Amino acid sequence: MSSILKVQRKRNLSTSQHWDYYEGHRQQVMSLLEEVSAGKKGRLCILGAGNCNDIELPALVERFDEIHLVDWDADSLQEGIKKQGIARESVVLHTGIELTGIGHYIERWKKTPPSNRDIDQGISLLSEPLDVGIDTAFDVVLSSSLLTQLIELPIALLGSNHSRTEEVVLKIRAAHFRLMASLMAARGTGVLVTELISSNTCKELFQCPEDRLSELYYQLIEEQRYFQGTNPKTLIPALLEDPFMSSQIAETKLTAPWRWLLGPERSFLAYGFVFRKK
Ligand SMILES: C[S@@+](CC[C@H](N)C(=O)[O-])C[C@H]1O[C@@H](n2cnc3c(N)ncnc32)[C@H](O)[C@@H]1O
Numbered sequence: 369m370s371s372i373l374k375v376q377r378k379r380n381l382s383t384s385q386h387w388d389y390y391e392g393h394r395q396q397v398m399s400l401l402e403e404v405s406a407g408k409k410g411r412l413c414i415l416g417a418g419n420c421n422d423i424e425l426p427a428l429v430e431r432f433d434e435i436h437l438v439d440w441d442a443d444s445l446q447e448g449i450k451k452q453g454i455a456r457e458s459v460v461l462h463t464g465i466e467l468t469g470i471g472h473y474i475e476r477w478k479k480t481p482p483s484n485r486d487i488d489q490g491i492s493l494l495s496e497p498l499d500v501g502i503d504t505a506f507d508v509v510l511s512s513s514l515l516t517q518l519i520e521l522p523i524a525l526l527g528s529n530h531s532r533t534e535e536v537v538l539k540i541r542a543a544h545f546r547l548m549a550s551l552m553a554a555r556g557t558g559v560l561v562t563e564l565i566s567s568n569t570c571k572e573l574f575q576c577p578e579d580r581l582s583e584l585y586y587q588l589i590e591e592q593r594y595f596q597g598t599n600p601k602t603l604i605p606a607l608l609e610d611p612f613m614s615s616q617i618a619e620t621k622l623t624a625p626w627r628w629l630l631g632p633e634r635s636f637l638a639y640g641f642v643f644r645k646k
Pocket residue numbers: 376377380416417418419420421422438439440441444465466467468471512513514517518
């Protein structure tokens with residue numbers, strides 16, 4: 369098993385029993401899905417579904433004609449659907465899929481720090497379309513608290529101060545948007561749910577009253593305090609600068625932020641980014 373996957377498996381195990389903590393976060397994700405599906409049935413794909421703590425599968429099975437769940441970690445997906453009492457045949461599982469497409473390539477950077485040529489090679493892999501072997505065109509594609517995990521890879525391997533970390537992070541983010549768009553049907557919707565910051569570095573997040581979360585969010589952006597690659601102000605310009613994406617995308621929208629309680633000692637400031645395909 370890849371050592372990066374082992375880390376993900378361990379993390380998933382550490383939150384697999386946190387269903388109750390996730391309630392508020394789950395409500396936010398579910399209302400976003402409800403809003404974008406607008407009462408229509410159709411096909412839903414969830415990237416990074418993992419433990420499925422952020423979705424109510426029985427309600428989604430009612431709402432959508434077809435649901436595909438995708439994650440690298442097969443065990444968390446299988447346990448996630450079992451926990452919600454969902455029949456195995458009600459959903460389509462895509463397990464063992466590494467969603468950056470370069471996980472296996474950059475894993476070797478753990479042992480040997482990469483040269484500039486190795487980084488160039490990683491970046492050129494990220495520029496190629498990623499085939500995850502799913503041939504369905506979806507009405508809604510949700511990327512479910514996955515982006516920060518993807519961009520954490522080069523940060524962990526290169527270090528946040530390496531001169532090329534930011535470049536690799538932004539390429540991973542761009543490739544993720546392109547993957548989402550490639551899975552979407554014409555006029556389909558992409559929903560990215562991600563985290564701006566965690567209570568590890570933003571102690572005020574735990575105490576902040578609900579009605580001041582937006583204020584905190586704007587203050588953090590102003591102070592440039594956020595996970596690398598997650599500044600919401602850069603998302604729309606980045607999509608418009610990417611010739612492939614800008615030719616595909618019709619509409620974009622950022623949601624208000626909310627607090628996601630991960631467990632007794634950690635929370636995130638999360639937000640959603642919604643984009644529609646032409
Ligand atoms: C923060 S968890 C969210 C899980 C789920 N959405 C939930 O809230 O219960 C991120 C998920 O992304 C998956 N993941 C992380 N890196 C991945 C990668 N490179 N390829 C595919 N899946 C990955 C993990 O296995 C994990 O299930």
